[in-house]
Amino acid sequence: MASKYRRGFDITRDSLRVFTREPSLLLLPALSFLAVGSAFAVLAAILFQQGLVESVVTNDLYKYGALFCAIAISSSVATFFNAAVVHCAAQLFEGNSTSVRDGLAAAWRARRQIAVWAVVAATLGTVLYILDEKFGVVGSLTRAVFNLAWALLTYFIVPVIVLDQRRKLRDQLRRSGSLFRETWGESVSATLGVSFIFLLVALPGVALGVAGYFILDGVLAVGALVGGGGIVVTAIVGSQTASAIVRTALYRYATTGEQVGPFDGRDPDTVFPEN
Template identity: 90%
Template sequence: MTSKYRRGFDITRDSLRVFTQEPSLVILPVLSLLAVGSAFAVLAAIALQQGLVASLVTNDLYQYGAMFCAIAISSSVATFFNAAVVHCAAQLFDGNPTSVRDGLAAAWRARRQIAVWAVVAATLGTVLYILDEKFGVVGSLTRAVFNLAWALLTFFIVPVIVLDQRRSLRRQLRRSGSLFRETWGESVSATLGVSFTFLIVALPGVVLAALGYFSLDGVLATGALVGGGGIVVAAIVGSQTASAIVRTALYRYATTGEQVGPFEEREPDALW
């Protein structure tokens, strides 16, 4: 078991090392977090200004609309910036120069596919939320099972959108699902390794923020909350970046058999 955790740490380290060739690319996931936060802040301000807060709590139609908007915004923004990271990682794997501007330009070229993807994700997410709310245990079980299946089916959706020539969402989903079936062991192991690594990184931040909120007062409480929040945000940024690089490397391995990035000196199929 220890060796599995060790491999997870090694993969995460080697993934982040890819961006040491162009450190400015770390700005991309930071921009993603800022963009999502800004969008939600604007929506919250509109809701407060228009007096919609009470309706969001009591009116199902408003509630479901807000849910759809929240998922659509978070999904579209996160996918856009992850697409930029994927493009830049692919360029670095090929030994080509790249930049933040280059990654954003590649994501912008795929904006229509990203928008369609976000709408589909928001629609399914809202429908599953309604099922969970209206049908009790059966709805919750359905939502859990479908969420898992959807996560596996769309594991490679961002690399497919950016690096593949398929424009139809149906073909993109079939391609993503096919690639995952070919590399499911490697994909699950590598992803769990990255997630576990950044969970360990985030835990001190969670503890520090909890201390600031429940136990400390004044300046110490503020400092603990800010410091803890900063650690958690840094862990989220690092996790997004490493996960995008790992999926790009696995996409290359699944499509060409080439071992690049975190798998350059190790066999991906040996991870499972």
């Protein structure tokens, strides 16, 4: 078991090392969080200004509309910046130089596909939420199963949008699903490894936040909340970056057979062996 965790740490470390050639690229996931936060702040300000907060709580139409907007905003912004990370990682795997501007330009070229993807994700997310809310256990089970299937089907959706440059969503989904079937063991194992490592990083931040909210007072409480929040945000930023790099490397392996980035010199088929 310890060896599996060690491999997860190694993959995470090697993923982040990809950007040591261009440390400024770590700005991309940070910009993603700033953009999402700003967008949600604007949305909240509009709700308060128009006096719609109570309606969102009590009226299903407003509630579902707000949920759709929230998912669309978070999905579009996160996908946009993940697309930039994927492009930059792919360039570094090729031995080319790249930059934040280069990544953002590549994501901007795919803006239409990203927008379509965000609308589809928001629509499905809202529908599944309604099913969960209206149909009890059956709805919850349906939502859980579909969320898992959707996550697996769309595992490579960002690399496909950016690197495969397929225009139609149906073709993108087919390509992503096909690539995942070819690398499902490596994909799941690597993703779980990265997620586990950053969960460990985030736990002290969560503990600080809980202490600041329930136990401490005054300046100590504020400091704990700010510090804990900073640790959690850092963990999320790091997880997003490492995951995008891992998926780009696996995309390269699935399409060309080359082992690059975190899989350079490591057989992806035995990333997480049973023994």
